[in-house]
Amino acid sequence: MKEVAITSGRMNHGVDPLLHAWGWEIPLYLFLGGLVAGILFFSAFFYLRHRENVFTAAIKVAPLYTPVFLAIGLAALFLDLSHKLYFWRLYTTIRWESPMSWGAWTLLFIFPLSVIWAAFWVKDVYPNWDWKFPIIEKTIAWLAQFKKWFAWSLILFSGILGMYTGILLSAFNARPFWNTSILGPLFLVSGLSTGAAFILLISRSEQERHRFSQIDSFLIGTELFLIIHMFMGFLASTSVQIHAAEMFLGGPYTAIFWTFVVGIGLLLPLLIEIMELRGVTVPAVIPAMLVLFGGLMLRFVVVDAGQSSRWLYKFMEQLVF
Amino acid sequence: MRYAMAIDTKRCVGCADCVVACQRENNVPEGFCRDWIVEETTGTFPELQLEIRSERCNHCADAPCVRCCPTEASHYEEGGVVLVDHDSCIGCKACIASCPYDARFVHPEGYVDKCTFCIHRVREGKQPACVEVCPTHAMIFGDLDDKNSEISKALRTRKYKTLIPEAGTDPHVFYLL
Amino acid sequence: MGKQLNRREFIKIAGMGVGGMALASSALKPFSLFAQPAVNEALMATGSGGATPTYCEICFWKCAGWVHKKDGQPWKIIGNPDDTHSNGRFCPRGTGGIGAYLDPDRLKTPLIRVEERGKQVFREASWDEAFTYIADKMQQIKEKYGAESLAAFTHGSGGSYFKNVIRAFGSNNIAAPSYAQCRGPREEAYLMTFGEGVGSPERTDIANTKCLVLIGSHIGENMHNGQVQEFTQAHMSGATVITVDPRFSTAASKSKYWLPIKPATDTALLLAWIHVIIEEELYDKEYVKKYTYGFEELKKAVRHNTPEWAYPITTIKPHVIRQTAREMAAAAPSVIIHPGRHVTWYGDDTQRVRAGAILNALLGSWGRRGGFYAPVKAHVPKPKHPPYPKPKKEWRDALPGKYPLANLSLSTAIRDITVESPVDDFAIKGWFVYGTNLIQTLPQPELTKKAIQNLDLLVAIDIMPSEITGWADVVLPECTYLERYDDLRTSPGRIPAIALRAPAFEPKYNSKPAYWMAVQLARRLGLSEYFPYERIEDYLDYRLKAVGSSLEEMKKLGVKNLPLEEDLYFLNGEPYEFATPSGKIELYSNTLAEYGFDPIPRYEAHEEPPDGFYRLLYGRAPMHSFGRTTNNPVLTELKIENEVWIHPKVAREWGIENGSYIRLENQDSVISNKIKVKVTERIRHDCVYMVHGFGHTQKQLHRGFNRGADDTQLITRVKTDPIMGGTGMRVNFVTFRKEVA
Numbered sequence A: 001m002k003e004v005a006i007t008s009g010r011m012n013h014g015v016d017p018l019l020h021a022w023g024w025e026i027p028l029y030l031f032l033g034g035l036v037a038g039i040l041f042f043s044a045f046f047y048l049r050h051r052e053n054v055f056t057a058a059i060k061v062a063p064l065y066t067p068v069f070l071a072i073g074l075a076a077l078f079l080d081l082s083h084k085l086y087f088w089r090l091y092t093t094i095r096w097e098s099p100m101s102w103g104a105w106t107l108l109f110i111f112p113l114s115v116i117w118a119a120f121w122v123k124d125v126y127p128n129w130d131w132k133f134p135i136i137e138k139t140i141a142w143l144a145q146f147k148k149w150f151a152w153s154l155i156l157f158s159g160i161l162g163m164y165t166g167i168l169l170s171a172f173n174a175r176p177f178w179n180t181s182i183l184g185p186l187f188l189v190s191g192l193s194t195g196a197a198f199i200l201l202i203s204r205s206e207q208e209r210h211r212f213s214q215i216d217s218f219l220i221g222t223e224l225f226l227i228i229h230m231f232m233g234f235l236a237s238t239s240v241q242i243h244a245a246e247m248f249l250g251g252p253y254t255a256i257f258w259t260f261v262v263g264i265g266l267l268l269p270l271l272i273e274i275m276e277l278r279g280v281t282v283p284a285v286i287p288a289m290l291v292l293f294g295g296l297m298l299r300f301v302v303v304d305a306g307q308s309s310r311w312l313y314k315f316m317e318q319l320v321f
Numbered sequence B: 001m002r003y004a005m006a007i008d009t010k011r012c013v014g015c016a017d018c019v020v021a022c023q024r025e026n027n028v029p030e031g032f033c034r035d036w037i038v039e040e041t042t043g044t045f046p047e048l049q050l051e052i053r054s055e056r057c058n059h060c061a062d063a064p065c066v067r068c069c070p071t072e073a074s075h076y077e078e079g080g081v082v083l084v085d086h087d088s089c090i091g092c093k094a095c096i097a098s099c100p101y102d103a104r105f106v107h108p109e110g111y112v113d114k115c116t117f118c119i120h121r122v123r124e125g126k127q128p129a130c131v132e133v134c135p136t137h138a139m140i141f142g143d144l145d146d147k148n149s150e151i152s153k154a155l156r157t158r159k160y161k162t163l164i165p166e167a168g169t170d171p172h173v174f175y176l177l
Numbered sequence C: 001m002g003k004q005l006n007r008r009e010f011i012k013i014a015g016m017g018v019g020g021m022a023l024a025s026s027a028l029k030p031f032s033l034f035a036q037p038a039v040n041e042a043l044m045a046t047g048s049g050g051a052t053p054t055y056c057e058i059c060f061w062k063c064a065g066w067v068h069k070k071d072g073q074p075w076k077i078i079g080n081p082d083d084t085h086s087n088g089r090f091c092p093r094g095t096g097g098i099g100a101y102l103d104p105d106r107l108k109t110p111l112i113r114v115e116e117r118g119k120q121v122f123r124e125a126s127w128d129e130a131f132t133y134i135a136d137k138m139q140q141i142k143e144k145y146g147a148e149s150l151a152a153f154t155h156g157s158g159g160s161y162f163k164n165v166i167r168a169f170g171s172n173n174i175a176a177p178s179y180a181q182c183r184g185p186r187e188e189a190y191l192m193t194f195g196e197g198v199g200s201p202e203r204t205d206i207a208n209t210k211c212l213v214l215i216g217s218h219i220g221e222n223m224h225n226g227q228v229q230e231f232t233q234a235h236m237s238g239a240t241v242i243t244v245d246p247r248f249s250t251a252a253s254k255s256k257y258w259l260p261i262k263p264a265t266d267t268a269l270l271l272a273w274i275h276v277i278i279e280e281e282l283y284d285k286e287y288v289k290k291y292t293y294g295f296e297e298l299k300k301a302v303r304h305n306t307p308e309w310a311y312p313i314t315t316i317k318p319h320v321i322r323q324t325a326r327e328m329a330a331a332a333p334s335v336i337i338h339p340g341r342h343v344t345w346y347g348d349d350t351q352r353v354r355a356g357a358i359l360n361a362l363l364g365s366w367g368r369r370g371g372f373y374a375p376v377k378a379h380v381p382k383p384k385h386p387p388y389p390k391p392k393k394e395w396r397d398a399l400p401g402k403y404p405l406a407n408l409s410l411s412t413a414i415r416d417i418t419v420e421s422p423v424d425d426f427a428i429k430g431w432f433v434y435g436t437n438l439i440q441t442l443p444q445p446e447l448t449k450k451a452i453q454n455l456d457l458l459v460a461i462d463i464m465p466s467e468i469t470g471w472a473d474v475v476l477p478e479c480t481y482l483e484r485y486d487d488l489r490t491s492p493g494r495i496p497a498i499a500l501r502a503p504a505f506e507p508k509y510n511s512k513p514a515y516w517m518a519v520q521l522a523r524r525l526g527l528s529e530y531f532p533y534e535r536i537e538d539y540l541d542y543r544l545k546a547v548g549s550s551l552e553e554m555k556k557l558g559v560k561n562l563p564l565e566e567d568l569y570f571l572n573g574e575p576y577e578f579a580t581p582s583g584k585i586e587l588y589s590n591t592l593a594e595y596g597f598d599p600i601p602r603y604e605a606h607e608e609p610p611d612g613f614y615r616l617l618y619g620r621a622p623m624h625s626f627g628r629t630t631n632n633p634v635l636t637e638l639k640i641e642n643e644v645w646i647h648p649k650v651a652r653e654w655g656i657e658n659g660s661y662i663r664l665e666n667q668d669s670v671i672s673n674k675i676k677v678k679v680t681e682r683i684r685h686d687c688v689y690m691v692h693g694f695g696h697t698q699k700q701l702h703r704g705f706n707r708g709a710d711d712t713q714l715i716t717r718v719k720t721d722p723i724m725g726g727t728g729m730r731v732n733f734v735t736f737r738k739e740v741a
């Protein structure tokens, strides 16, 4: 028998009984980061494969949204800071050991990249677009010479962005549920998958949609594999991680995770996409929306569950006397 | 110099004087504490054992909170004391999430706060407030590099443990058993 | 009766009503309820290092310390290193004492009960009005029933000034709950045995003991500072600690032996120990021969009290009883059977404590190093005042033949005769209540409320809107100990010492020190001559100058230790005359025999809880003092509510979960407030435990209101000690109610 009691009434706001460092801002930001990474990756990738005329939505239209998504994500990130006026401190140092730090720097690069990349395509999508200032027009034209190099750096940075959103959490060894190396790949794949789904959503081309359905199905399959793998890893690990996994296997997160993330967010769209690939026509918006929804839920659930899992004093409410 | 604290679980009666003293000394805002008391009972009636601990930031030598801080607000000070520089902290809370001991919190003023080993007092040659107040003299604070310090002696002569050493943070608050 | 009961309503001070407020603003020009007085630094006393000396009022250990400010704001209180009560280290309650000053719920201005549109309310009053009201009522009572119809209940430093007023007025009915609800049986038992009491701080030489036996005393939770420090010292230097407690207390966890005794059977254990000590000839033969009286009678009396006899009663195994007795003997005379402090448990408490005293005598620990030392006290003369008038009667006369050996007044007896006097021509009509929350402090709170219905005047002097203030006719807001001078502390100890309390802050709101109040009231009663000094500073200076110090000096020192003249350990073979009738340590008491009580303690079985009921035990949490800190903003941070300790098997049987809330219902169907459950192996299965002082019902106590449960409410029964009138309060049984809505 072991009884643990916290007798001085420790109940630090935001820490006890459950850690509540991060609310909706961080999961939203992680979702948008992943989504942007996915879009930019596909855009750059297929651009380099010279599919400009086939995958218009992926290469030209989707990137136009990315600066907006990133801006929203950054705004969410900023809102989350509790000492906002000091945010510039992020850029007075580079801390390689801190995913937060290199995330901040990645954003510093990828945001302008996404703006420039979008600028390259604006006129393709909106032929009547007018930049108003000739200097902008000229700059873009000058930069366009290096389009290929921009595409390569986008592949690099979107990869970093995608990975980072997962690694950010898994760097926190203190939270048993995040303490798994699978979180990085999982978020990367989920980011790509939501990126593909977004392209699917806005694509007007049958061929493009077919291709992205295929890609998405593959990514969803990978995600499912990673999730199963993750739980098997937890269950074979230390007691704190087993406890973390149990939150999803009969614990408080079971219903929400298996229904919304896995069921509605992964299995259902996978089923629909397979049906579609087999020729049954379902409006592509449906699986696409489901995947986006699933991706968002995944971030929310993982961020929340991670904060609910701790090393010491796991059932704080019952311990405080 | 390596500052550390040893808390004698044989002496400690769990009175929480160390908690109040810290709150008064450091003006810890209402609803928060930098240290707290845990009572752990093992066994079944009537074969029981009770361990009482006054817990706080462990001033880890391999501190994840320092590692994951993007601004260097969380940093090591003299003697390995882990501190937060209020004016560098952006309040991203990465350090809070990274501390396996849940020793940190967001101060109502926005920055992150936790035990400082009362470095402001230590620099004046005084003991931390909690150490100074403890009616049972259950706490020892001092320099591990000084072989003659009270804490070095205590760790040489007594059995001790640290909390969740498996978290790999190399904690520097020791519990004398 | 029913009609009478409704005469006086309980008024939640918070609900003073618009009428009360409106009245206040017109009648109360000079005093503003919420205005903060400008800090008048000149008035504040500051000693060395810019801090103000004080001694703590959060409990009765009275540690001396320094009050520090930072940027003119209250900051912290730190123990005075010269002080032997604290040795420079306060306990958590003392450290958090600053919360008493900071508490926004404090009483702010005098209040007078009035009738308004058929409803009783308080109106704010000026001090002048309040004193006039009280003085008039007192004179009326005196004319109608005699001055002896007044009574005072006091607990705390300022009480003495009101005692002075009441005595000068002609009444001797002055009681403190620290007698009949606390230490009374102990003092009488030791007085009867050794001719001297134990006193406070206790004269136990724990620091030097080799064996400490705790009967209940939960040192470490009972946070009497110096005692906890000495306990740790003894424990760390290898003293054997033997703790007898149905609960695995903090002290039990530090003990070599924990004897989880069945509650209410300690006397059997003590007698068995005495039996073993005598049978195995482990007692201090020379000491017993030289200093004690009645050994043969004792030997005969305990002949049958074998460990085997005690086993089924106490559930403590015979070999454990023998082994622990031998441990005590091996350590003798450096052994202490701790006399306890709160000992009013089962109504036979004087006898139980006496059994412990006898054990101490057999082991020769009285007057010996590591046992009981001779306490010394600084003698500081007081200014003279005229003698008090002699009351024609006092509370005792209403209870002929009862509690013959009570040396001090009985709070509960005074209350009971207020309800109804057993003799004619004796009615208590006025109460002064200083610093004691009678509603939570006296057992059987319904009786207390009933008594209050019979009063013509109830004056409550308090710092907080405690439950008792809601029943008062006049509420006088005292400022906290941090805002006032008080009389010098000259408690007994190992060295004679004087400590000063000086104001660190200006009184907040419209609160005033008790000394000032008493002087004002005395003046209106024409009793000013009983206060030779109008200002307490002059009174203190008089006293201090008489011993070669001064107020000026004491402000700088805080504590002054005087040279020790006597030997602490006085029984080392020299002849000694004890202040008992026989001049010896009385193992056998003729006094008790004369009054028809057992001259040697005898075990008597107590009623057991019926099926499905559990004995209600209570105690202390280290960070709270009774109910006086359970609204303190600093200390409630540490513990905001109490919990009921339940053994896991019992919890399982009832399907009660750790951390859930339940209610307790006692044998008389009184149901408690909801209380959190602590399921723990640390308690026996036949009892439950909770910390006293929670479950406030006065709404104005914003933090404490409705938090946790009040044990007093469940103490609807007592067993009164026939010897001295102490109220045994652990004779109530509770069962569980799972619905809390």
Ligand SMILES: Nc1nc2c(c(=O)[nH]1)N[C@H]1C(S)=C(S)[C@@H](COP(=O)(O)OP(=O)(O)OC[C@H]3O[C@@H](n4cnc5c(=O)[nH]c(N)nc54)[C@H](O)[C@@H]3O)O[C@H]1N2
Pocket (backbone or CB within 6 Å): C059, C060, C182, C183, C215, C216, C217, C218, C219, C221, C222, C223, C224, C244, C245, C246, C247, C249, C261, C262, C263, C264, C265, C266, C340, C341, C342, C343, C345, C617, C618, C619, C620, C621, C622, C623, C624, C625, C626, C689, C730
């Ligand atoms: N923190 C704090 N400390 C205080 C106070 C406070 O309010 N707060 N108050 C002070 C005052 S005025 C007093 S009088 C003292 C009181 O403190 P003590 O004198 O120590 O009081 P007890 O009633 O002996 O202690 C309660 C213990 O008795 C045990 N007990 C209950 N029933 C029995 C029984 O039948 N037999 C035995 N052997 N044990 C039993 C309980 O389990 C509990 O552990 O504390 C003082 N110290």
Ligand SMILES: Nc1nc2c(c(=O)[nH]1)N[C@H]1C(S)=C(S)[C@@H](COP(=O)(O)OP(=O)(O)OC[C@H]3O[C@@H](n4cnc5c(=O)[nH]c(N)nc54)[C@H](O)[C@@H]3O)O[C@H]1N2
Pocket (backbone or CB within 6 Å): C057, C155, C156, C158, C177, C178, C181, C182, C183, C341, C342, C434, C435, C436, C437, C438, C440, C441, C442, C443, C461, C462, C463, C464, C466, C478, C479, C480, C481, C618, C619, C625, C626, C627, C628, C629, C692, C693, C711, C712, C715, C729
């Ligand atoms: N059920 C139950 N009853 C008990 C006990 C128990 O454990 N359980 N313990 C018993 C024991 S051991 C004791 S000693 C008594 C203690 O009994 P009390 O001394 O009556 O205990 P408190 O509840 O602290 O009430 C103190 C009152 O004084 C007020 N006060 C505090 N400081 C000051 C001040 O500076 N000036 C003035 N004027 N008022 C002040 C507080 O606001 C509060 O209203 O209770 C006894 N009664």
Ligand code: SF4
Pocket (backbone or CB within 6 Å): B007, B011, B012, B013, B014, B015, B016, B017, B018, B019, B037, B054, B133, B134, B135, B136, B137, B138, B139
């Ligand atoms: S002050 Fe000392 S005895 Fe009290 S809880 Fe803290 S460490 Fe333990």
Ligand code: SF4
Pocket (backbone or CB within 6 Å): B056, B057, B058, B059, B060, B063, B064, B065, B066, B082, B098, B099, B100, B101, B102, B103, B104, B114, B169
């Ligand atoms: S205990 Fe936590 S906050 Fe303190 S140094 Fe270690 S990781 Fe950092």
Ligand code: SF4
Pocket (backbone or CB within 6 Å): B068, B069, B070, B071, B072, B073, B074, B084, B088, B089, B090, B091, B092, B093, B094, B095, B096, B112
């Ligand atoms: S909250 Fe402050 S101290 Fe913590 S990691 Fe972020 S910047 Fe560093």
Ligand code: SF4
Pocket (backbone or CB within 6 Å): B021, B022, B023, B025, B026, B034, B035, B056, B114, B115, B116, B117, B118, B128, B129, B130, B131
């Ligand atoms: S060392 Fe100072 S900051 Fe840390 S817990 Fe003790 S008093 Fe608080």
Ligand code: SF4
Pocket (backbone or CB within 6 Å): C056, C057, C058, C059, C060, C061, C062, C063, C086, C090, C091, C092, C093, C094, C095, C223, C224, C225, C226, C625
């Ligand atoms: S023991 Fe604690 S509460 Fe009591 S007087 Fe001393 S410091 Fe104050």
Ligand SMILES: [Mo]
Pocket (backbone or CB within 6 Å): C178, C181, C182, C183, C341, C342
């Ligand atoms: Mo007491």
